[in-house]
Amino acid sequence: MHPAPSVIIFTTLSGLGFGLLFWLGLGMPAVTGWVAFAFFAIAYALAVGGLLASTFHLGHPERAIKAFTQWRTSWLSREAWAAVAALVIMGLYALGLVFFDARWSVLGWIGAGLSLVTVYSTAMIYGQLKTVPRWQSPLTPALLLAISVSGGALLAGQVTAALILLPIAAVVQVIWWVRGDTALQTSGTDMGSATGLGGIGRVRAFEAPHTGNNYLLKEFVHVVGRKHALKLRGIALVLGYAAPVVLLLLPFGHLLALLAVAAHLAGIAASRWLFFAEAEHVVGLYYGKR
Amino acid sequence: MTSLPETTQRKMGLVIDLDTCVGCHACVVSCKGWNTENYGAPLSDQDPYGADPSGTFLNRIHSYEVQPDQGAAQLIHFPKSCLHCEDAPCVTVCPTGASYKRVEDGIVLVNETDCIGCGLCAWACPYGAREMDAAEGVMKKCTLCVDRIYNENLPEVDRVPACVRTCPSGARHFGDLGDPDSDVSKLVAERGGMDLMPEQGTKPVNKYLPPRPKDQMDRPAATAPKPDGQIDVLAPFLKPVAEEPKGFIGWLDKALEKL
Numbered sequence: 001m002h003p004a005p006s007v008i009i010f011t012t013l014s015g016l017g018f019g020l021l022f023w024l025g026l027g028m029p030a031v032t033g034w035v036a037f038a039f040f041a042i043a044y045a046l047a048v049g050g051l052l053a054s055t056f057h058l059g060h061p062e063r064a065i066k067a068f069t070q071w072r073t074s075w076l077s078r079e080a081w082a083a084v085a086a087l088v089i090m091g092l093y094a095l096g097l098v099f100f101d102a103r104w105s106v107l108g109w110i111g112a113g114l115s116l117v118t119v120y121s122t123a124m125i126y127g128q129l130k131t132v133p134r135w136q137s138p139l140t141p142a143l144l145l146a147i148s149v150s151g152g153a154l155l156a157g158q159v160t161a162a163l164i165l166l167p168i169a170a171v172v173q174v175i176w177w178v179r180g181d182t183a184l185q186t187s188g189t190d191m192g193s194a195t196g197l198g199g200i201g202r203v204r205a206f207e208a209p210h211t212g213n214n215y216l217l218k219e220f221v222h223v224v225g226r227k228h229a230l231k232l233r234g235i236a237l238v239l240g241y242a243a244p245v246v247l248l249l250l251p252f253g254h255l256l257a258l259l260a261v262a263a264h265l266a267g268i269a270a271s272r273w274l275f276f277a278e279a280e281h282v283v284g285l286y287y288g289k290r
Numbered sequence: 291m292t293s294l295p296e297t298t299q300r301k302m303g304l305v306i307d308l309d310t311c312v313g314c315h316a317c318v319v320s321c322k323g324w325n326t327e328n329y330g331a332p333l334s335d336q337d338p339y340g341a342d343p344s345g346t347f348l349n350r351i352h353s354y355e356v357q358p359d360q361g362a363a364q365l366i367h368f369p370k371s372c373l374h375c376e377d378a379p380c381v382t383v384c385p386t387g388a389s390y391k392r393v394e395d396g397i398v399l400v401n402e403t404d405c406i407g408c409g410l411c412a413w414a415c416p417y418g419a420r421e422m423d424a425a426e427g428v429m430k431k432c433t434l435c436v437d438r439i440y441n442e443n444l445p446e447v448d449r450v451p452a453c454v455r456t457c458p459s460g461a462r463h464f465g466d467l468g469d470p471d472s473d474v475s476k477l478v479a480e481r482g483g484m485d486l487m488p489e490q491g492t493k494p495v496n497k498y499l500p501p502r503p504k505d506q507m508d509r510p511a512a513t514a515p516k517p518d519g520q521i522d523v524l525a526p527f528l529k530p531v532a533e534e535p536k537g538f539i540g541w542l543d544k545a546l547e548k549l
Contacts, residue, residue: 001413059407059427066386066404073293076385076410130379130490131416188489189416191354195368196484196498197308201358206365209318209350212343215421219412282487283418286352286370 001132002222003276006056011122012272014050014083015144016265017043018115019152021090025112027103028158036097042155044087051083075128079121086114119148126275133183134279139176146172147240147271151264157257159248166264170241173271177233184280194285205288220281221289229278232270240267294381298396301468302434303374303495304454305477309502311461313353313367317453321349321371321432324452329437330402334425346423348372348432349453362523364504369462371453372419372432373486373494374398380411380420380431389429396468396495397436402428416490439464467495 020043023029024036031039055061068084070077090111096102120141126132127140150165191205192198240263247260325348326332335345349371357363374391378398381389388404389411391397400411405428412420412429420431435451438444448455454464465474474497477483483497535543 057409059409059422059429060405063386063404063406066388067406067408068385070385070387073382074385074410076383076408080385125383125410128383129414131414189487193487193489194416195352195354195366196486196500197354197356197366200364200501201356204355204357205352206355207353209315209352209370210344210347214344215346215412215424216418219409219422220418281413282416282490286418 001276001279001281002219003273004057006053008269008272008276010050010054011144011275012050012265012269013046013053014048015119015122015148016151016155016268017046017048017050018083018086018118019148019150020155021047021086021115021152022112022149023152023156023158023161025090025093025108025110025115027105027108028161029156030103032097032101032103034098036094039156040090040094040098043090047083047087075121075124079118079125082114082118082121086111086118089114116145116149119145131282132279133187133189133282134180137176137179137183139172139179143169143172143176147268151268154244154248154264155261159252163245163248166241166245170237173237173241180278184282187282189282189285191285191288194282205286208287216283217287217289221284221287222277226278229274232274236267236271236274238267239263240271243267294376294378294391295393298376298391298393298468300395300466301374301376301495302395302397302439302465303467303474303497304371304434304451305463305465305467305474305483305497305499306369307461307463307481307499308366308368309461309499310459311351311367311369312459313351314458315351316456316458317369317462318347318349318351320452320456322347324435324438325430325433329433330400331423331426331428331430333430334423336424344424346421346430348419348421348430350418362504364501366501369453370417370419371496372398372434373417373492373496374432374434376493376495377491379414379416379490379492383410383414385410397434398431399433399436400429400431402426405429416487416492417494434464467497 024039024043055064058064067077067080071081089107093104093107093111096104123141123144126135127137130136146169150162150169153162153165190198191203195203197203243263244260247256250256322333333346335343337343338345349369352368352370354366354368355363356366374396378391381391381398385408386404386406388401390399390401392399407422407427407429409422412422420429423430438451439449441449450464454462463474463477465472467474467478469475477499478497481499483499485494486498
């Protein structure tokens with residue numbers, strides 16, 4: 001799949017933002033007043049900024065409101081509802097904390113739940129696709145939720161939680177990679193089934209339908225950069241998971257915490273780039289590109 | 291609504307004969323022509339006369355070489371367009387309701403004024419049947435020429451999809467695959483019509499007729515190597531019809547010999 005910057009930015013930032021909102025909703029940290037304002041401002045900047053970035057890849061962003069209509073079948077539509085509901089509920093909750101020094105706990109818990117539902121919905125947009133065997137697994141929502149909640153703990157200053165959750169997320173990440181590497185081969189879809197000619201013999205793409213590029217090749221048959229995949233996985237593991245844990249174990253300082261968050265974001269961005277760049281869409285089989 | 295209908299009254303679709311398709315791409319051209327001038331946004335081209343041309347097409351022809359364990363390889367031309375699946379994954383993922391499957395005839399269509407161009411339907415389609423138009427920013431797909439097949443302004447013979455009407459080798463057939471007595475259903479039953487990627491669970495309406503074995507290619511006369519080691523597959527077809535002249539030509543031949 002084509003690793004579009006807008007989608008990488010969206011899933012990385014909004015995942016982290018909703019992860020932070022989850023912890024704020026639970027009252028961890030139990031902040032009020034201007035400190036609460038700062039925390040919520042960061043969370044909303046990440047969540048809303050990510051959602052805005054996601055509209056950049058739309059052909060008609062001015063019609064985006066229509067995406068709220070098909071929640072009965074479409075995970076994209078469900079994500080839109082969950083995101084708006086989470087942001088509105090958490091907004092009310094933040095209002096109490098910042099201006100009235102009041103903790104409306106029930107609102108916080110509902111908002112925390114909705115934040116997780118939002119991340120789950122985002123993950124299911126990818127996890128539902130049979131056409132991308134690497135993504136179609138319950139491990140995909142598990143991975144995105146683990147990254148979101150552990151990154152949120154890091155940002156919320158929940159050191160103990162982050163020290164437990166970051167290694168768990170790293171393990172899910174590695175399992176997700178290992179499973180994904182054989183997902184296409186074990187999916188049962190190959191050039192034989194794609195063309196229906198596999199019963200006759202070995203199928204080879206002889207000539208493509210077009211000599212130039214097209215939408216399908218650009219969007220689904222991205223193969224550039226796969227040769228660096230292993231290195232990038234290393235970078236993602238070290239920056240995204242190991243470095244924040246090490247930095248949290250050192251004596252606390254705001255600079256170290258900032259460094260931990262920056263390393264985590266960079267590592268998760270690398271992991272998310274691989275999430276798209278390594279994903280094999282079965283339509284590539286028609287072009288013999290697998 | 292992007293929920294799929296439980297059943298459709300008819301299942302209009304194509305039957306594509308991989309045995310007869312000659313790979314001329316005429317259907318590609320007629321499809322692009324009709325669908326650029328009629329229903330919905332035109333199928334745009336980018337840099338059409340420049341160094342890196344690309345464009346939107348609803349129908350594309352691949353060519354595959356299939357090598358059996360024994361005998362000669364076969365070259366198979368493979369037209370591919372929307373299969374109007376019964377369980378169309380492209381429809382249910384659509385967040386806006388722009389994509390839908392019609393109850394009356396099973397055709398999968400895009401309402402372009404509702405399409406936000408998110409591309410998720412193209413991600414969900416295993417066949418590459420949907421292409422985002424780079425100029426219009428909306429998703430384009432085969433409409434089964436919905437503006438031809440019911441069009442009473444056209445002569446009756448033209449009320450079939452443009453690709454079917456134009457195919458010079460009769461490799462494309464159009465009809466109701468939900469009716470077991472229709473010509474297309476009989477053709478599928480007789481020739482063992484198949485689904486593409488059945489394991490994806492899309493239940494395509496369009497069927498493909500497998501190529502017949504190319505037994506002529508493997509005849510001993512054809513595969514016997516010539517003195518230079520080359521195999522001339524055309525040799526049996528180019529053999530003289532008669533070695534010795536007969537009848538009037540035979541008499542003339544002899545008479546001229548004697549002179």
